[in-house]
C-alpha cells in the first residue's frame with residue numbers, strides 16, 4: 001500500500017516496555033526476578049498497511065500485541081491509536097475504542113467460550129458495542145461465517161464440535177464482527193493447514209482492500225509473512241533488531257539474526273533435505289539478557305564491542321533500521337537457496353490444476 | 364521392515380444430534396520402527412481423531428472407534444483394558460497434543476506435570492524425576508529451565524507451552540511418538556532444533572514417529588513416508604520424495620500449490636476452492652469431487668478405491684495421474 005504510507009498512522013507505538021515479575025513461594029510470594037518481555041519497542045502502522053512482527057518463540061510478540069490493545073498495562077511507553085494516547089482513556093472510552101481495534105488470538109482453543117454457540121460468540125462484540133438488534137446480529141453472524149468459509153448453520157454449534165482450523169476461523173469472524181480499523185493478528189494462521197491458510201491469507205488481504213483495514217500480523221512463518229505484509233519488524237529477546245519494507249528485508253537482510261531466521265526456513269522439497277544453516281547456541285534467558293547486543297551470544301559475526309555496548313536501532317536506508325554495530329561490513333548472506341518443486345512433474349500438474357479451475361469458474 | 368504400529372480399517376464416528384459424524388472412515392496404515400510417517404490433510408479431515416483413536420483417547424460417548432485391528436507390537440490396543448492402556452500411554456506410546464493449553468493443567472506447574480508423567484512410567488525417585496524433567500526442558504531449549512520448571516502454563520509463551528508438551532512426551536523415551544502439529548507455534552529456528560532433536564532421538568532409541576502436520580515444509584524435512592488424508596480417508600500414500608516430485612491426486616497437487624514460498628512471488632496463493640465436506644454429509648462418489656477441477660460424472664457417483672500406481676505409491680483417484688486425463 002504505497003499511498004497509505006503518506007496518511008497519518010493508525011497506530012504509533014513508542015518506547016514500549018513490559019516486565020513481568022517472577023514470584024516464588026505459596027504463602028509469602030517473593031519476587032525472584034523480572035522477565036524483560038518487551039524492551040523499548042517503537043513502530044508505526046499506516047492505514048491499510050500490514051506490519052508483520054516476527055521473531056523467536058518467547059521474544060515478546062504476543063505481549064506487544066496485548067499491550068497495544070491494553071489487555072495488560074505496560075511498564076513504560078506509549079501507544080497511540082488514531083492519534084489518541086490509550087493510557088489516557090477511561091474505562092468507557094477504552095471500551096468504545098476497542099470496537100475499532102480487535103485481536104485474533106494465537107490459541108483459538110482457549111479464546112472461545114465453550115458454553116456459547118458460535119452464533120452467540122459472533123453476536124457478542126456487536127451486543128457489547130450496542131450495534132443492531134438480535135435479528136441483524138444473527139444475520140451478520142451468518143454473513144461472517146460465510147466470509148471465513150464456514151456454513152451459516154454452524155452458528156448453532158459449540159466450539160468443541162469444530163476442528164482446530166475451523167475454530168481459528170471462528171476467531172477471525174469474531175474479530176471482523178464490529179468492522180474494526182486495526183486487527184492484531186496473533187499467529188492467526190499457524191494452526192491452519194496450507195490450503196485454508198492460503199484462503200485466510202487471501203481473505204485478510206481482500207478485507208484489507210475492501211475496508212482499508214490495518215494489521216499487526218504476528219507470525220513466525222516467514223513465507224506467510226512475505227506474502228501478506230508491507231513491512232516487517234524483527235524482534236529478538238524483547239527488542240526490535242530490524243525493521244524494513246518487505247522487499248528490502250527479504251532481499252537484503254542486514255541483521256545477523258534476520259539472516260539466520262531466513263536461512264532456517266524449511267524448504268518444501270525433500271530433495272533439499274540437507275543440514276540447514278542453523279543458529280547455534282541456546283536462547284538466552286529473558287531474566288538475564290546478555291549485555292551489549294542481546295544477540296551476541298549466538299551471532300556468527302560478534303566482536304568484542306558487541307558484548308560491551310548495546311547497538312542502537314540505526315537507519316541503514318530510508319525506512320530500514322537495524323540494531324547491529326557492524327551491519328555495514330557484514331558480508332551478504334548466501335541464503336534463500338532457490339527451492340525445488342520446480343523439478344519433477346509437479347509444475348505441470350499444478351498448471352493443469354489451475355487451468356481446469358479457471359475453466360470451471362463461473363464467468 | 365519391522366512394523367511397530369499397524370492400523371487396519373480404522374473407523375471412528377461421533378453420534379451427534381445432527382446424525383452420525385464419520386470423522387475417520389476406514390483407513391489403514393503402518394508405522395515401522397525407527398521411521399517417520401507424515402500424516403497431512405486439511406483442517407477437519409480427521410487427523411487428530413485418527414491419532415486419538417490409536418491412543419484410545421476418543422471420548423465415548425459420543426465417539427465410537429472400530430477397526431479390524433490396531434496392533435502395537437503384537438497387542439491389539441483396542442482390546443486392552445482401560446488400565447493397560449493407561450500404562451501404555453505416556454510410556455511406550457506417547458503423544459504430543461495439538462492444543463498445548465487445553466492439555467496442560469492450568470493449576471499445576473509445568474514441572475509437576477512432567478514429573479508426574481515420569482513417576483507414573485518409570486521407577487525413578489521424585490528427586491531424579493525432577494532432574495530428568497529439567498534436563499528435558501533444556502533439551503527442548505527452554506532457557507533457565509531450572510527456574511522455569513516451577514512456572515504455571517499461563518506464565519509461558521505459546522511456543523514454550525508447546526515445547527513443554529514435547530518434553531513431557533519424550534520424558535519416558537517412547538517407542539512410538541505421535542506428534543500432532545508439534546511445531547506450529549514455534550518459529551523456524553526453534554522448529555529446526557526440535558525437528559533435529561526428534562530425529563536424533565529417533566536414531567538413538569529407534570523411536571517411530573507419526574507426525575501430523577499441515578506444514579509440508581516440515582513433512583519434506585522429516586518424513587520417510589507420507590499419507591495424505593481427505594474427509595476421513597487416505598487419498599494418497601507415497602514415499603516422501605515421490606510425493607513431492609510426482610504428486611498424483613488432485614488434492615495433493617492443490618495442497619502443494621497453496622504453500623506460500625519465499626522464493627516465488629505470487630499475488631494470490633493458489634487455493635483449493637471450497638471446504639472439507641461435513642462428516643455427516645459426505646458426497647457419494649469421490650469425496651473430493653465437489654472441489655476437484657477435474658471431476659466428471661463418474662467421480663461424483665463412484666468412490667475411487669485406493670490403488671497402486673507404482674510400487675509403494677497409492678492413489679484414490681479415477682483420473683490419476685492428471686496430465687494424462689486432462
Ligand SMILES: Nc1ncnc2c1ncn2[C@@H]1O[C@H](COP(=O)(O)OP(=O)(O)OP(=O)(O)O)[C@@H](O)[C@H]1O
Pocket residue numbers: 020021035036037055056057058059060061062063064106220286517518519520521522523548549550
Ligand atoms: N503473564 C505472564 N507472566 C510472566 N511471564 C510472562 C507472562 N506472559 C508472558 N510472559 C513471558 O514473557 C516472554 C514473552 O512472551 P510472549 O508470549 O510475548 O512471547 P511470544 O513472542 O509471543 O512467543 P511465542 O512465539 O512462543 O508465542 C516469555 O518469556 C514469557 O514467558
Ligand SMILES: Nc1ncnc2c1ncn2[C@@H]1O[C@H](COP(=O)(O)OP(=O)(O)OP(=O)(O)O)[C@@H](O)[C@H]1O
Pocket residue numbers: 160161162163164165166193377379384386404405406407408409410411412413422425461577641642
Ligand atoms: N467430539 C466430537 N464430536 C463431534 N464431532 C467431532 C468431535 N471431534 C471431532 N469431530 C469432528 O471430526 C472431524 C475431524 O476432526 P479432527 O480434529 O480430527 O480434524 P483435524 O484433521 O485434526 O483438523 P485440524 O487440522 O484443524 O486440527 C471434524 O469435522 C470435527 O468437527
Ligand code: SF4
Pocket residue numbers: 612613614649650651652653655656657658659662663667679680681682683
Ligand atoms: S476421482 Fe475425480 S473427483 Fe476425485 S480427485 Fe480424482 S479427478 Fe477429482
Ligand SMILES: [Mg+2]
Pocket residue numbers: 061062063106186520521522
Ligand atoms: Mg505468542
Ligand SMILES: [Mg+2]
Pocket residue numbers: 163164410411412461543
Ligand atoms: Mg487436529
